[in-house]
Amino acid sequence: MNKKILYKLGVLLVLLSMALGACTTPTAAPVATEEAAATEAPVVTEAPVATEEPVATEEPTEEPHLLWSKELRSAIAAAIDREVIVDRVFEGRNAPAYHMVPPGYPYATEAFLDKYGTRDLELSKQILTSLGYTEDNPFTFELWYPPEHYGTTTADVMQVIKEQLEETGLMKVELKSQNWAEYVDSFVAGKLPMFMLGWFPDFADPDTWLTPFASCLQSPDNGVNYCNEKMDALLQKAASSSDPAVREATYKEIGELYAEEVPTIPMFWEPEFVTTRKGIEGVKIGPPFEFNYNIVSFAADAVPASGSTDTLIIGTTDEVNSLDANDAYATHDWEILKNTGVPLLTYAPGTADLIPGVAAELPTVSEDGKTYTFKLREGVKFADGTPLTAKDYVYAWDRINTLEGQVSGLVQIYVESVEAPDDLTVVYHLKDSFGFFPAIAATAPFVPVNPNQFPADKIVQFPTALDGVGPYRMVSYVAGEQMVLEANPNYFGDDKPIIPKVIIRYFADPTTMSQAVEKGEIDIAWRILGAVEATRLQSVEGLTVTKIDAPTLRYLVFNCTYMTGGE
Amino acid sequence: MSSSLRNFLITRIFLTIPMIWILITMVFIVMRILPGDPIRSQLGPKVSEEQAMALRERLGLNRPLYVQYFDFLWKMVTLDFGTALTQGERPIIDELGEKLPATIELTVPAMIFTAIFGIVSGAYAAEKRKKTIDYGIRLFSIAVYSIPIFFMGLVFQIIFSVRIPILPLAGRMDTLMMTNFRPITHFYVLDSILQGNWAAFRSCISHLILPSLTLGLALTGVFIRLTRVNMIEMLQADFITAGRARGLPERRLVYKHALRNTFIPILTLIGLQFAILLAGAVLTETTFSWPGMGRYLVDRIELRDYTAVQATIGVFAFFVAIISLAMDFLYAFIDPRIRY
Numbered sequence: 081m082n083k084k085i086l087y088k089l090g091v092l093l094v095l096l097s098m099a100l101g102a103c104t105t106p107t108a109a110p111v112a113t114e115e116a117a118a119t120e121a122p123v124v125t126e127a128p129v130a131t132e133e134p135v136a137t138e139e140p141t142e143e144p145h146l147l148w149s150k151e152l153r154s155a156i157a158a159a160i161d162r163e164v165i166v167d168r169v170f171e172g173r174n175a176p177a178y179h180m181v182p183p184g185y186p187y188a189t190e191a192f193l194d195k196y197g198t199r200d201l202e203l204s205k206q207i208l209t210s211l212g213y214t215e216d217n218p219f220t221f222e223l224w225y226p227p228e229h230y231g232t233t234t235a236d237v238m239q240v241i242k243e244q245l246e247e248t249g250l251m252k253v254e255l256k257s258q259n260w261a262e263y264v265d266s267f268v269a270g271k272l273p274m275f276m277l278g279w280f281p282d283f284a285d286p287d288t289w290l291t292p293f294a295s296c297l298q299s300p301d302n303g304v305n306y307c308n309e310k311m312d313a314l315l316q317k318a319a320s321s322s323d324p325a326v327r328e329a330t331y332k333e334i335g336e337l338y339a340e341e342v343p344t345i346p347m348f349w350e351p352e353f354v355t356t357r358k359g360i361e362g363v364k365i366g367p368p369f370e371f372n373y374n375i376v377s378f379a380a381d382a383v384p385a386s387g388s389t390d391t392l393i394i395g396t397t398d399e400v401n402s403l404d405a406n407d408a409y410a411t412h413d414w415e416i417l418k419n420t421g422v423p424l425l426t427y428a429p430g431t432a433d434l435i436p437g438v439a440a441e442l443p444t445v446s447e448d449g450k451t452y453t454f455k456l457r458e459g460v461k462f463a464d465g466t467p468l469t470a471k472d473y474v475y476a477w478d479r480i481n482t483l484e485g486q487v488s489g490l491v492q493i494y495v496e497s498v499e500a501p502d503d504l505t506v507v508y509h510l511k512d513s514f515g516f517f518p519a520i521a522a523t524a525p526f527v528p529v530n531p532n533q534f535p536a537d538k539i540v541q542f543p544t545a546l547d548g549v550g551p552y553r554m555v556s557y558v559a560g561e562q563m564v565l566e567a568n569p570n571y572f573g574d575d576k577p578i579i580p581k582v583i584i585r586y587f588a589d590p591t592t593m594s595q596a597v598e599k600g601e602i603d604i605a606w607r608i609l610g611a612v613e614a615t616r617l618q619s620v621e622g623l624t625v626t627k628i629d630a631p632t633l634r635y636l637v638f639n640c641t642y643m644t645g646g647e
Numbered sequence: 648m649s650s651s652l653r654n655f656l657i658t659r660i661f662l663t664i665p666m667i668w669i670l671i672t673m674v675f676i677v678m679r680i681l682p683g684d685p686i687r688s689q690l691g692p693k694v695s696e697e698q699a700m701a702l703r704e705r706l707g708l709n710r711p712l713y714v715q716y717f718d719f720l721w722k723m724v725t726l727d728f729g730t731a732l733t734q735g736e737r738p739i740i741d742e743l744g745e746k747l748p749a750t751i752e753l754t755v756p757a758m759i760f761t762a763i764f765g766i767v768s769g770a771y772a773a774e775k776r777k778k779t780i781d782y783g784i785r786l787f788s789i790a791v792y793s794i795p796i797f798f799m800g801l802v803f804q805i806i807f808s809v810r811i812p813i814l815p816l817a818g819r820m821d822t823l824m825m826t827n828f829r830p831i832t833h834f835y836v837l838d839s840i841l842q843g844n845w846a847a848f849r850s851c852i853s854h855l856i857l858p859s860l861t862l863g864l865a866l867t868g869v870f871i872r873l874t875r876v877n878m879i880e881m882l883q884a885d886f887i888t889a890g891r892a893r894g895l896p897e898r899r900l901v902y903k904h905a906l907r908n909t910f911i912p913i914l915t916l917i918g919l920q921f922a923i924l925l926a927g928a929v930l931t932e933t934t935f936s937w938p939g940m941g942r943y944l945v946d947r948i949e950l951r952d953y954t955a956v957q958a959t960i961g962v963f964a965f966f967v968a969i970i971s972l973a974m975d976f977l978y979a980f981i982d983p984r985i986r987y
Contacts, residue, residue: 259682259683260683260688260949261681261683261684261687261688261949261951262681262683264683264687264688265682265684265687266682268687268696298695301695301696385822386822386823387823391823393822401689401734484698484701484702486702488698489695539736541736541737542737556826558745558830559742559745559938560936560938561818561819561820561825562822562825562826564826583822583823585818585822586936586938587817587936588932588933588934588935588936588937588938588942589933589934589936591801591934592804592816592817592934592935592936595804595805595808595809595816595817596816596817598809599808599809599812599816601815601816601822602822
């Protein structure tokens with residue numbers, strides 16, 4: 081009898097689970113987002129026309145209309161005081177951001193400071209009043225943020241912003257939050273009117289800070305949905321030119337237009353901290369945010385964590401996602417790839433100055449700006465002795481196209497084809513004229529992959545060893561524990577590693593990492609230490625905490641095609 | 648083995664299968680009801696929708712759900728856990744092969760410590776009922792029970808590693824020793840013995856002390872209180888009075904006769920606590936940078952890595968089922984009155 085009941089229960093559960101399964105089928109993400117993308121496209125192109133007149137004044141009528149006008153956006157931009165946010169939430173550690181392009185980058189300006197000062201509350205009130213808003217009928221909107229993804233300070237930041245906007249008396253902000261995974265889905269699908277995001281650059285050129293947000297083609301991917309012909313033309317002009325004077329003037333003009341149109345509002349730069357023990361020298365992390373392990377050294381008074389000046393131990397809370405240069409797309413992965421490999425071009429340590437990497441000299445550019453020719457150094461070898469030839473770059477390009485790794489889009493946007501006329505010449509044919517292509521050629525996907533370790537038909541995210549052309553080679557990696565790098569005997573550069581062995585130790589928790597550097601179990605505590613730990617370590621004797629002006633931006637996004645009313 | 652015991656065991660084992668099946672089905676459904684998907688959770692807006700679609704296609708995420716479900720069930724039956732969807736798409740079996748031994752190596756000493764320490768001090772408190780030491784032990788049990796694990800771990804780290812540097816701070820083995828250590832089974836203690844590498848063995852053990860102590864202490868409170876209450880009851884039982892009347896030594900009465908009879912509820916608690924121990928391992932593993940299953944599971948839930956989460960919870964469920972089965976089996980040995 082009992083058994084019969086059990087069987088019935090079993091059958092019931094099967095049916096129940098199948099029914100549940102069937103119910104959730106229609107929500108399969110791809111279908112929904114595809115439709116969203118398809119219907120969004122035409123709307124996007126209408127945006128600039130619509131923004132010409134302040135549509136928001138028609139709010140009392142229930143007709144569906146665009147929520148944002150450029151006047152409204154600039155009223156919000158004018159009412160925000162970044163200095164106060166930085167002071168109140170971050171105790172002055174973060175730097176206010178007055179443009180999307182970080183200071184220290186080529187052609188950086190402070191467009192928002194020039195237009196609005198640190199804050200222009202009167203201007204904000206003026207605009208809102210002219211749009212017909214009063215204290216009894218304030219402009220009401222939702223402002224979204226992810227409570228956990230960018231750290232616990234996010235909620236405080238949003239609260240300060242809300243207070244600042246409501247100080248006009250003409251705006252009412254409803255703060256709303258969503259868990260990161262859900263949040264990304266929502267803003268990509270265009271459901272959030274205004275929201276907060278972070279950005280980390282792909283390469284060291286202003287273009288990576290502007291085109292993704294302000295171009296008609298790319299802005300939908302970031303939820304901005306902004307499109308303006310004039311902005312597009314300017315971005316195009318700045319991007320295609322390789323003349324510094326033209327680029328400087330154009331980026332200045334773009335900055336002015338950006339501050340006027342306000343597709344996004346830059347908020348602040350989040351710094352990172354590197355903590356070193358006494359006597360460690362040569363930690364130079366410049367604007368491109370690259371950490372070259374090979375120039376680090378122990379001074380005479382240093383007490384190495386390993387007990388020997390031959391071994392450096394660096395702690396991190398980052399994780400390895402992929403070590404295949406044709407796939408990897410995360411900061412820590414790129415750091416490892418650039419220490420075990422060298423891109424075509426690279427940066428002089430601690431600066432944003434491009435210098436030849438594997439290329440023997442800076443590339444020659446064709447008349448139309450679409451063809452870049454790189455001459456390679458002679459006699460470059462991978463760590464296992466395999467000689468590097470120009471064909472390896474064609475090989476990498478083929479891998480990017482056939483394997484479609486995570487990073488492939490970054491290369492495919494710009495590159496049309498790659499050829500190797502001889503062993504020491506690589507020619508990149510671009511889809512258009514991109515003046516910043518040298519900066520792209522200094523990114524990790526331009527680190528040559530060793531064909532012995534990375535086959536043409538397979539992405540190898542976790543190779544057992546990494547024999548690249550860089551100053552180090554990776555000899556072992558145990559996930560979540562440590563990675564061992566040793567000097568590459570075949571490295572071509574003059575900057576051979578001063579410390580021949582580097583161990584990266586992986587921590588799960590910044591607090592534990594900070595204890596480890598204090599105790600001397602590691603020599604350097606690197607990403608991501610966090611402001612709280614960094615402040616604590618500053619007062620510990622024998623430790624040096626250096627603030628790195630990282631190009632990590634937090635900004636507010638207007639979904640420019642968000643419709644309201646008429647429900 | 649009597650035939651009734653064999654029947655009982657067979658029934659229990661067969662009941663375990665639907666139990667695990669229901670659980671992994673629930674996990675499958677819940678993971679997909681949760682908003683977000685593995686691609687966007689990991690890459691955010693950095694890839695275009697077109698590329699995200701291509702990635703979903705490659706990972707088989709755009710197939711109808713029922714196809715994915717039956718594919719998943721069939722793979723589970725054939726013990727093929729598939730490959731992870733995020734962070735490098737490694738075969739799950741490899742990932743678990745590294746993480747599971749780490750968690751077991753951490754939880755087993757913690758369990759042994761918590762059981763022995765908890766039972767002994769609980770019994771001692773019962774013996775010295777209403778004396779100072781009894782109040783002391785009871786206070787201690789409440790204190791360790793209410794301190795959050797990560798806080799206790801941090802305090803231990805600061806005291807025993809940073810201020811008084813006698814124990815290592817975090818990780819499973821000394822950094823330099825690790826560079827020459829090639830794990831075989833990924834049970835580092837076992838591996839170092841197998842390789843006769845005594846320096847590595849010492850390093851493993853010293854790295855184990857703080858995390859397993861932290862994890863063990865957090866659960867000791869319950870054991871102390873349960874043992875104490877049951878012992879007090881038992882010490883008032885007729886057979887103890889009879890024993891006393893016959894002049895049996897008090898120590899023998901307490902620790903042999905009374906304690907043995909309180910083992911049934913304690914054993915039940917061990918079985919239940921084991922599941923909690925696996926959950927507690929998440930916090931301990933984070934504080935001590937211990938690369939185990941708990942941390943792995945939390946990371947992968949955040950990333951919506953469906954296959955990894957399903958497999959990990961499946962393995963957890965399997966372990967909990969095995970433990971509770973073993974407990975049922977043990978009852979019969981401890982209490983001769985229990986017959987299946």
